[in-house]
Amino acid sequence: KQEVTQIPAALSVPEGENLVLNCSFTDSAIYNLQWFRQDPGKGLTSLLLIQSSQREQTSGRLNASLDKSSGRSTLYIAASQPGDSATYLCAVTLRGGGNKLTFGTGTQLKVEL
Amino acid sequence: DAGVIQSPRHEVTEMGQEVTLRCKPISGHNSLFWYRQTMMRGLELLIYFNNNVPIDDSGMPEDRFSAKMPNASFSTLKIQPSEPRDSAVYFCASTENYSNQPQHFGDGTRLSIL
Numbered sequence: 001k002q003e004v005t006q007i008p009a010a011l012s013v014p015e016g017e018n019l020v021l022n023c024s025f026t027d028s029a030i031y032n033l034q035w036f037r038q039d040p041g042k043g044l045t046s047l048l049l050i051q052s053s054q055r056e057q058t059s060g061r062l063n064a065s066l067d068k069s070s071g072r073s074t075l076y077i078a079a080s081q082p083g084d085s086a087t088y089l090c091a092v093t094l095r096g097g098g099n100k101l102t103f104g105t106g107t108q109l110k111v112e113l
Numbered sequence: 114d115a116g117v118i119q120s121p122r123h124e125v126t127e128m129g130q131e132v133t134l135r136c137k138p139i140s141g142h143n144s145l146f147w148y149r150q151t152m153m154r155g156l157e158l159l160i161y162f163n164n165n166v167p168i169d170d171s172g173m174p175e176d177r178f179s180a181k182m183p184n185a186s187f188s189t190l191k192i193q194p195s196e197p198r199d200s201a202v203y204f205c206a207s208t209e210n211y212s213n214q215p216q217h218f219g220d221g222t223r224l225s226i227l
Contacts, residue, residue: 042221043218
């Protein structure tokens with residue numbers, strides 16, 4: 001059974017700092033990996049999707065990398081801002097698993113002024 | 114462009130009552146998913162549909178839960194009878210019928226069973 005873990009569970013940083021969120025998964029036979037953001041009382045917003053054949057994806061200040069063989073992904077946020085404060089979740093889709101997403105436990109990020 | 118629409122946003126009811134959650138996916142999306150989020154278990158997939166057909170319902174907790182998708186623009190998740198342990202936030206998501214497309218989530222229904 002695929003298990004997805006995120007470390008740290010919570011993180012507090014000063015504004016402007018660069019930071020890295022970590023995601024690990026136990027079954028490397030993934031189809032893709034996605035990073036989501038969740039604001040309090042809201043649904044999830046997809047940030048980046050990395051295909052299993054890709055190594056990284058970038059969108060603005062966000063960069064996600066994927067190392068399938070080691071079962072790891074990182075989300076790099078450059079020059080963090082208070083508006084980045086949210087919970088970040090990673091999720092994987094297994095090969096042959098249809099569109100089923102298995103979610104990680106999430107990292108709660110707070111960017112302070 | 115309207116996103117995934119869920120109703121109601123909040124529901125408070127007494128145990129034993131029937132609860133119906135509703136979802137309207139994004140127009141043109143062929144896949145629809147129901148998730149449940151709790152502090153203890155995180156986000157869990159309950160069931161998903163492709164082209165209105167249930168594909169995988171292995172996440173549905175028990176027979177008290179049922180889901181339907183009578184057409185491409187509407188789905189329901191029903192709990193009957195409801196129990197306090199069903200209290201959670203229930204999300205609906207949709208995507209185009211490809212595994213390499215991101216899922217788009219609604220804002221969820223916060224369900225409290227007293």
